[in-house]
Amino acid sequence: QPLAPQGPFDAIVHKLSDVIVEADEIPPLSFTLQTYVSTHPSTVLLDPLPAMTRLLDRFASYRIMSKLHNSLRDWRICSPPYLEVHRASDLPSIQQAVMAQGLSFPLICKTRVAHGSLSHEMSLIFSAGSLADIHPPCVLQSFVNHGAVLHKVFVVGDKHFCVERPSLKNFPSRKTIFFNSHQVSKPESSSDLTALDEQMPCLPPPSSQAVDALVRELRVQLGMALFGVDVIINIHTHTLTVIDINIFPGYEGVPQFFSSLLNHIESVLDKQTSTTSSLKTTTGGPPAGL
Numbered sequence: 157q158p159l160a161p162q163g164p165f166d167a168i169v170h171k172l173s174d175v176i177v178e179a180d181e182i183p184p185l186s187f188t189l190q191t192y193v194s195t196h197p198s199t200v201l202l203d204p205l206p207a208m209t210r211l212l213d214r215f216a217s218y219r220i221m222s223k224l225h226n227s228l229r230d231w232r233i234c235s236p237p238y239l240e241v242h243r244a245s246d247l248p249s250i251q252q253a254v255m256a257q258g259l260s261f262p263l264i265c266k267t268r269v270a271h272g273s274l275s276h277e278m279s280l281i282f283s284a285g286s287l288a289d290i291h292p293p294c295v296l297q298s299f300v301n302h303g304a305v306l307h308k309v310f311v312v313g314d315k316h317f318c319v320e321r322p323s324l325k326n327f328p329s330r331k332t333i334f335f336n337s338h339q340v341s342k343p344e345s346s347s348d349l350t351a352l353d354e355q356m357p358c359l360p361p362p363s364s365q366a367v368d369a370l371v372r373e374l375r376v377q378l379g380m381a382l383f384g385v386d387v388i389i390n391i392h393t394h395t396l397t398v399i400d401i402n403i404f405p406g407y408e409g410v411p412q413f414f415s416s417l418l419n420h421i422e423s424v425l426d427k428q429t430s431t432t433s434s435l436k437t438t439t440g441g442p443p444a445g446l
């Protein structure tokens with residue numbers, strides 16, 4: 157359906173990540189939406205398409221993650237070392253690149269495309285010889301032992317919420333493990349890949365001030381307000397480690413999600429109204445007759 161006859165819209169909240177990744181329409185829905193917003197500049201798009209589209213590519217989002225340790229140095233926040241593998245090449249070249257990048261085994265192999273059904277197929281690789289199992293384009297990220305607890309930080313505007321989820325446990329060296337991330341870190345996930353033995357000490361949750369600082373920084377870096385950050389705590393160093401960023405996640409386990417979303421929409425629209433009226437004051441408003 158064309159958008160214009162359905163409007164006017166003050167704001168459009170969208171979750172187009174899957175649609176963009178799996179687009180087979182001409183013109184794609186994202187194009188229709190962007191065209192509408194360009195011709196209706198007072199309509200607010202949550203979140204902006206260019207910012208969101210950038211995060212569909214793990215090469216782009218992991219570069220943003222890798223800069224966090226600089227901007228958030230005071231909080232000892234980091235992300236695991238990783239390597240971008242752009243195309244299939246011979247095993248020795250991949251092994252050499254892994255060594256040169258200083259990556260340590262095991263490595264998690266994730267598809268370059270960050271969203272959509274195929275993007276959750278991953279593998280855990282334990283040795284240089286098993287690098288033959290990867291399917292580029294992909295990222296290879298060092299596995300960080302974290303006691304099998306994932307902290308999902310869900311951001312809605314200027315609020316955020318932390319939810320604990322199961323996560324991959326530490327494995328002794330073995331053959332490559334192929335898994336789907338949704339088997340592992342959904343609220344209902346129950347898997348041998350996450351079941352810890354009882355001697356594993358519990359780690360404290362991430363410091364709330366550090367998470368506040370992380371979210372503040374990412375809002376600016378991403379230019380987005382509806383996103384999720386996946387965080388683990390390194391079992392040896394207790395460092396808060398960012399492993400993934402998600403566009404408009406499911407917010408499962410966040411009871412205040414809907415009211416927070418409404419507050420966010422209201423505050424964006426208030427800002428929009430005050431910008432428009434101050435523009436009218438400074439420019440004297442539209443010329444008479446228009």
Ligand SMILES: Nc1ncnc2c1ncn2[C@@H]1O[C@H](COP(=O)(O)OP(=O)(O)OP(=O)(O)O)[C@@H](O)[C@H]1O
Pocket residue numbers: 236264266270275276277297298299300301302306322323324337338340341386388399400402
């Ligand atoms: N570097 C890492 N070290 C340790 N565990 C990791 C690492 N990266 C990912 N994992 C584990 O793998 C799971 C899936 O990783 P990731 O969040 O990147 O996948 P995803 O498909 O993008 O998932 P989602 O979209 O639900 O966030 C994590 O929840 C965590 O259990």
Ligand SMILES: O=P(O)(O)O[C@H]1[C@H](OP(=O)(O)O)[C@@H](OP(=O)(O)O)[C@@H](O)[C@@H](O)[C@@H]1OP(=O)(O)O
Pocket residue numbers: 173174270271272273275308341342384402403405406407408
């Ligand atoms: O909502 P969708 O079905 O699109 O799935 C998204 C899923 O939300 P859900 O909770 O609603 O399943 C998110 O999980 P949480 O971080 O919130 O746990 C996260 O996995 C996204 O990456 C998924 O988007 P996809 O990568 O598949 O495009």
Ligand SMILES: [Mg+2]
Pocket residue numbers: 270400401402
């Ligand atoms: Mg993700």
